[in-house]
Amino acid sequence: MDIDVLKLYSRNNKFLSPPTYLNPSILRVTKNVFLPDAIQDKYALLCEDPTTLSKQSNFRYILVVSSNGKETNYPSNTILLDEELSYLDEGDVIKVNPTNNGINSIYRRNANANSFLVTERCNSYCLMCSQPPKNVDDGFLVNEILQAIPLIPRDTKEIGLTGGEPTLVGERFFDMVRSCKQHLPDTSVHVLSNGRTFKDLDFAYKLSQIGHPDLMIGIPLYSDIPQIHEFVVQAKGSFDETISGILNLKRCGVKVEIRCVIHKQTYERLPQLAEFISRNLLFVDHVALMGLEIMGFTRANLDELWIDPVEYQEQLSEAVKILNRNAVFTSVYNHQLCLLPEELHRFSVKSISDWKSEYIDECQKCSKLDECGGFFSSSAKHKYSDHISAFG
Ligand code: SF4
Numbered sequence: 001m002d003i004d005v006l007k008l009y010s011r012n013n014k015f016l017s018p019p020t021y022l023n024p025s026i027l028r029v030t031k032n033v034f035l036p037d038a039i040q041d042k043y044a045l046l047c048e049d050p051t052t053l054s055k056q057s058n059f060r061y062i063l064v065v066s067s068n069g070k071e072t073n074y075p076s077n078t079i080l081l082d083e084e085l086s087y088l089d090e091g092d093v094i095k096v097n098p099t100n101n102g103i104n105s106i107y108r109r110n111a112n113a114n115s116f117l118v119t120e121r122c123n124s125y126c127l128m129c130s131q132p133p134k135n136v137d138d139g140f141l142v143n144e145i146l147q148a149i150p151l152i153p154r155d156t157k158e159i160g161l162t163g164g165e166p167t168l169v170g171e172r173f174f175d176m177v178r179s180c181k182q183h184l185p186d187t188s189v190h191v192l193s194n195g196r197t198f199k200d201l202d203f204a205y206k207l208s209q210i211g212h213p214d215l216m217i218g219i220p221l222y223s224d225i226p227q228i229h230e231f232v233v234q235a236k237g238s239f240d241e242t243i244s245g246i247l248n249l250k251r252c253g254v255k256v257e258i259r260c261v262i263h264k265q266t267y268e269r270l271p272q273l274a275e276f277i278s279r280n281l282l283f284v285d286h287v288a289l290m291g292l293e294i295m296g297f298t299r300a301n302l303d304e305l306w307i308d309p310v311e312y313q314e315q316l317s318e319a320v321k322i323l324n325r326n327a328v329f330t331s332v333y334n335h336q337l338c339l340l341p342e343e344l345h346r347f348s349v350k351s352i353s354d355w356k357s358e359y360i361d362e363c364q365k366c367s368k369l370d371e372c373g374g375f376f377s378s379s380a381k382h383k384y385s386d387h388i389s390a391f392g
Pocket residue numbers: 336337338339359360362363366367368369372373374388389390391
């Protein structure tokens with residue numbers, strides 16, 4: 001079963017009339033034509049036939065998936081959607097940019113994961129970064145996130161804040177966490193950070209003082225040996241900064257997850273890393289041992305990074321055993337089940353976001369397809385293990 005990779009952005013939308021608003025709008029999608037007039041302006045109405053709308057509505061835009069040929073009778077704020085965005089549904093949040101006919105799906109209610117890119121800037125330069133850093137002024141991203149958060153349905157389980165390095169936006173990082181607490185009090189917030197900013201105890205303390213009820217900072221640690229970690233992240237001094245950051249966060253009562261992407265530079269010392277965590281960072285809340293995504297810098301550094309996952313199963317099993325023995329909550333992310341020894345299956349999580357996951361032909365006959373997270377679509381196209389083999 002091939003699963004098409006969802007397209008989250010398209011410029012192939014057609015505005016029926018020159019738009020009144022030229023600035024991008026962040027809007028919640030609805031099918032409810034009876035929303036009170038006063039709030040309709042925050043919504044894009046998904047509608048099969050706008051000619052049936054009884055009066056000129058206040059919706060910012062009317063979205064139509066397939067035209068029925070009566071376009072001349074549609075309201076002037078109608079947009080004919082690119083077919084590839086036809087999955088948009090009640091409760092989704094979109095960004096509409098009239099100057100280039102663009103629509104971004106920035107939150108999908110049915111997605112297994114929703115993350116917001118806070119900034120493309122980063123102070124590390126990881127060998128396998130999937131979102132290579134850019135030194136750009138992209139403060140508008142935080143503005144958009146702050147507009148989007150109040151529009152997200154309150155029953156959302158989790159949202160992510162990612163980068164680049166999200167803490168580089170300084171105080172505005174706290175604004176986003178505060179906004180999540182205010183508008184989405186029952187939603188977990190997971191932040192992907194290199195942890196280095198939290199070497200400043202004051203920064204960690206300020207975050208803790210927001211008192212978000214369910215916040216986790218996911219921080220990569222690639223080795224117990226500083227030089228190996230710093231080679232992977234290409235930043236001198238980063239090991240001590242990251243460890244200080246983890247200690248400061250935990251001292252302030254903020255939950256921390258340690259993440260390690262497994263590749264040629266990191267696999268050999270996985271058991272030693274597990275020992276290091278068990279001895280020095282036993283109080284972290286979660287450890288995720290992760291498969292490699294063939295995106296961004298990974299493609300350029302493939303020879304330095306790629307190792308068939310079957311070749312590191314011994315080290316992975318040993319690391320999981322050590323962490324588990326020490327009662328550290330541990331998961332294995334981004335690995336195909338058929339590559340993992342049976343004993344690791346219970347640690348494996350379907351962690352690849354649905355919009356970028358795929359299965360290959362061999363998976364069509366696999367009895368564990370539903371339990372298996374499959375492949376990053378980038379891996380399915382470029383590089384994956386030679387040992388994929390369906391369960392009978
Ligand atoms: S064949 Fe392997 S990768 Fe494919 S679904 Fe089965 S376990 Fe997953």
